[in-house]
Amino acid sequence: MSLPTIFIDGDQGTTGLQIHDRLRDRADLQLLTLAAAERKEPRRRAEAINACDIAILCLPDAAAREAVGFIRNPGVRVIDASSAHRTHPEWVYGFPEMAQGHAQRIAQARRVTNPGCYPTGAIALLRPLVEAGLLPREYPATVYATSGYSGGGRAAVDAHESGDVPTVAPSQVYGLALEHKHTPEIQGYAGLAHRPFFVPAYGAYRQGIVLTAPLELRLLASDVDGARLQACLARHYANARHVKVMSLAETKAMTYLDPQALNGTNDLQLGVFVNADHGQVLLSAVFDNLGKGASGAAVQNLELMLNA
Known part of the structure; x- marks a missing residue:
């Protein structure tokens, strides 16, 4: 069974770097990264996001919306760390302790918006x-x-x-x-x-x-x-x-x-x-x-x- 693949889009920003540091030594998952010259190239970003199991977006709001628009693979799940989708009714708010049963909602969600x-x-x-x-x-x-x-x-x-x-x-x-x-x-x-x-x-x-x-x-x-x-x-x-x-x-x-x-x-x-x-x-x-x-x-x- 293959390891779940995680792609951090924006892994050189403050939040992205911290997430990468927390995940890079994990043996139970695979991090998908882009070379420095490819990080802002739309085609390579689109390929990467459609090749992963879970994408974590650490981007400005407009770029986060663009990244979601790249997704064609229905199996891709997303955690958006920007504020682009925080009040969007179709995204699950990523604060597990907010309400009873909310952690289970996050666990099953296709689209999760990280809290500010x-x-x-x-x-x-x-x-x-x-x-x-x-x-x-x-x-x-x-x-x-x-x-x-x-x-x-x-x-x-x-x-x-x-x-x-x-x-x-x-x-x-x-x-x-x-x-x-x-x-x-x-x-x-x-x-x-x-x-x-x-x-x-x-x-x-x-x-x-x-x-x-x-x-x-x-x-x-x-x-x-x-x-x-x-x-x-x-x-x-x-x-x-x-x-x-x-x-x-x-x-x-x-x-x-x-x-x-x-x-x-x-x-x-x-x-x-x-x-x-x-x-x-x-x-x-x-x-x-x-x-x-x-x-x-x-x-x-x-x-x-x-x-x-």
Whole structure:
């Protein structure tokens, strides 16, 4: 029996390189690669994608759509790490822990769209609370997140690490037009009725994300408090290998969140910070934007699809 063939289209970008590093020593699959001179040649890309069992697209959105258009072999399955298909109804959203039975949907899918890095944390925090009725769908959600500069892709990494550019600010808030492409993804998969207020930033470090979402208890039902919110998240992720929900005792003892704490892993750490006197709760997510936020998630989805 032949080994499954995996083709990474865009294996020289930040996400593609990370996926290649995670897969290159595997003895249970075969990586199909193109020579440097062929990587942008449409004919060779089309041949490669139709010769594989599973294609992983690590491309800009337009190029990812082009790659899907190349497919003529009905047996080819796809994991798209771009944002081209994230809200497409015919693609399965690649966040296995999002809902009960969702990992099985990914395992059986022909087309899987990898989640965005920021949406991974936001949806992980908000969706279970919305589904449980603890957070109203109409809640005016706000999400603030800081990522390492690798979230900007290969060009951003080169710019920060080449030494040829002026020193960047310790933190740079962007998306000031309030049109960030991840916002519809967060709204749709979190189950929110209205567009959330999303404020992203890049920090002067390579990788890792801290994401927070503040909640006002006065805007929730009178019987909802921090303990119920934490318990809901803990129940939802009780059997999730890659997601840990901190206890209230753990969050109470913390004085800061380190965005780099889970770098190099595919793990996601969620927290609920409570100030009952002020009626305020802060939801938090910490994870690696190149791990659970990109390449790690793609490999997790690949494992599900290979073992279906």
